[in-house]
Amino acid sequence: MRLILHVWRQKSPNDEGRMVRYETNHADPHMSFLEMLDVLNEELISNGEEPIAFDHDCREGICGSCGFMINGKAHGGHPGTTVCQLHMRHFKDGDELYLEPWRAKAFPVLKDLVVDRSAFDRIIAAGGFISVRTGSAPDGNDILVPKEAADRAMDAAQCIGCGACVASCPNASASLFVGAKISHLGSLPQGKPEQEIRAMRMVAQMNEELFGTCTNLGECEATCPKHIPLEVIARMNRDYLAASWKHR
Amino acid sequence: MSAPAIAKPNVAAKNFSQLAGFWDTPIGKKAVMAVTGVILFGFVVGHMLGNLQIFLGAEKLDAYAALLHSMPGVLWMARLVLLGSVGLHILAAVQLTLQSWEARPRGYVKKEPVAATYAGRTMRWSGPIIAAFVVYHLLHFTFGAAHPDFQPSKVYQNVVTGFQVWPVSLFYIVAMVLLGFHLQHGLWSMFQSLGFSHPRYTPKLKQFATVFATVIVAGNCSIPIAVLAGLVK
Numbered sequence: 424m425r426l427i428l429h430v431w432r433q434k435s436p437n438d439e440g441r442m443v444r445y446e447t448n449h450a451d452p453h454m455s456f457l458e459m460l461d462v463l464n465e466e467l468i469s470n471g472e473e474p475i476a477f478d479h480d481c482r483e484g485i486c487g488s489c490g491f492m493i494n495g496k497a498h499g500g501h502p503g504t505t506v507c508q509l510h511m512r513h514f515k516d517g518d519e520l521y522l523e524p525w526r527a528k529a530f531p532v533l534k535d536l537v538v539d540r541s542a543f544d545r546i547i548a549a550g551g552f553i554s555v556r557t558g559s560a561p562d563g564n565d566i567l568v569p570k571e572a573a574d575r576a577m578d579a580a581q582c583i584g585c586g587a588c589v590a591s592c593p594n595a596s597a598s599l600f601v602g603a604k605i606s607h608l609g610s611l612p613q614g615k616p617e618q619e620i621r622a623m624r625m626v627a628q629m630n631e632e633l634f635g636t637c638t639n640l641g642e643c644e645a646t647c648p649k650h651i652p653l654e655v656i657a658r659m660n661r662d663y664l665a666a667s668w669k670h671r
Numbered sequence: 672m673s674a675p676a677i678a679k680p681n682v683a684a685k686n687f688s689q690l691a692g693f694w695d696t697p698i699g700k701k702a703v704m705a706v707t708g709v710i711l712f713g714f715v716v717g718h719m720l721g722n723l724q725i726f727l728g729a730e731k732l733d734a735y736a737a738l739l740h741s742m743p744g745v746l747w748m749a750r751l752v753l754l755g756s757v758g759l760h761i762l763a764a765v766q767l768t769l770q771s772w773e774a775r776p777r778g779y780v781k782k783e784p785v786a787a788t789y790a791g792r793t794m795r796w797s798g799p800i801i802a803a804f805v806v807y808h809l810l811h812f813t814f815g816a817a818h819p820d821f822q823p824s825k826v827y828q829n830v831v832t833g834f835q836v837w838p839v840s841l842f843y844i845v846a847m848v849l850l851g852f853h854l855q856h857g858l859w860s861m862f863q864s865l866g867f868s869h870p871r872y873t874p875k876l877k878q879f880a881t882v883f884a885t886v887i888v889a890g891n892c893s894i895p896i897a898v899l900a901g902l903v904k
């Protein structure tokens with residue numbers, strides 16, 4: 424397969440950055456998108472050029488490391504698929520593809536397609552946890568969890584924090600990510616005691632990190648590799664509004 | 672030794688900062704937009720039903736207008752609430768929009784919408800155009816400054832002579848179509864903003880929003896169309 428790639432190249436956080444055109448004849452329909460880039464990088468290295476930097480780790484779609492825009496769609500826009508799990512069979516010989524990093528003030532570009540997503544870590548540190556007593560282990564299944572609540576928590580817990588929601592949102596909002604964490608923890612009995620303070624703190628931190636504001640467009644839901652539904656944003660709004668109402 | 676001064680909690684200041692904190696988060700602002708949106712919705716429905724009396728004849732419509740004007744207290748109360756709602760709605764919209772623009776200082780070379788509806792993507796166009804329309808509309812039929820032949824308290828006649836100017840009617844129709852789009856996205860969006868979303872009801876709500884917006888557009892547009900077609904004269 425022959426491909427024409429326009430890739431964002433940026434040496435460092437302070438470099439201006441630019442789109443650079445590449446051609447490769449070595450793409451194969453059986454490769455994943457990242458394997459295709461590995462092969463292109465081999466070519467670049469053997470030509471004495473700097474390889475294209477991109478984040479990756481598990482290459483199984485579970486760690487949340489990978490992700491960039493392909494032709495203006497986060498992870499390439501295939502439902503439930505990260506770029507590491509995206510196969511080249513979705514593309515045709517001669518396709519022209521634009522690869523760009525996630526764009527958000529809160530996600531500064533470090534190099535090429537790699538962005539700094541530590542804003543997400545700080546949001547988690549602000550409230551994306553439950554407090555537990557240390558000491559002897561509690562009995563298994565001591566706390567009853569309704570099946571529906573467990574299912575909803577598990578659905579929200581699928582979020583791998585890749586940042587595609589922010590990248591695809593026309594407003595660069597982090598609402599789907601924050602909503603997923605709030606829904607995940609808040610659906611379980613163990614997360615209930617901190618439900619309100621969690622919503623207050625995580626929302627405040629999200630705002631502090633200069634993410635944009637949600638207008639319910641649904642781009643995040645449509646490109647989320649883990650199918651996190653827009654419903655989690657309503658849950659975040661509800662928890663936040665309830666908490667600020669009750670707050671003394 | 673004097674006892675250390677104990678700071679007295681300043682209740683008023685605390686309540687104020689809590690309110691300011693609420694307004695400072697996008698979720699608080701969106702809640703304000705949703706609530707003011709509900710008020711404006713109520714107005715749009717009431718206003719349309721009132722105006723549709725034009726099809727019952729001049730006496731009915733003029734009598735309805737006279738009835739509203741016979742209760743200046745109620746009228747001004749409603750006007751103040753509407754003005755306040757529009758003001759807060761616009762203020763929140765502008766601040767949220769600026770925050771979103773600042774959140775992505777560098778855009779994409781290529782960006783494809785995957786799911787966003789036309790109505791949703793154009794809220795920031797439909798909103799300001801509706802605002803401009805409302806100003807013109809008030810100058811046209813309420814104050815008469817933008818009306819070629821304005822007769823105080825002759826509502827029926829003013830509407831007929833006003834809409835006989837076809838560019839004016841066209842502007843009204845375009846504005847109402849944009850209002851329809853704004854309401855279609857706004858009607859389900861405000862539930863989401865206030866924290867209500869449900870896999871069973873939300874799709875129904877979206878369908879309802881489309882039907883509702885269509886009814887509003889059709890109802891409001893029927894008046895200039897009827898005048899232009901010579902059915903109301």
Ligand code: HEM
Pocket residue numbers: 637638639640701702704705706708709711712715757760761764791794795797798799801802853854856857858860861862864865
């Ligand atoms: C006057 C100028 C106006 C501007 C600049 C404006 C702007 C906006 C914007 C930017 C949004 C947010 C879009 C989103 O969240 O997806 C919005 C939402 C909304 N607008 Fe307006 N709008 C205006 C007038 C109106 C009017 C006249 C009505 C009703 C008759 C209305 C009803 C709504 C509703 C119900 C929402 C949904 C609120 C929410 O998402 O929580 N707006 N408007």
Ligand code: FES
Pocket residue numbers: 478479480481482483484485486487488489490505506507508
């Ligand atoms: S590399 Fe782990 S999700 Fe793609």
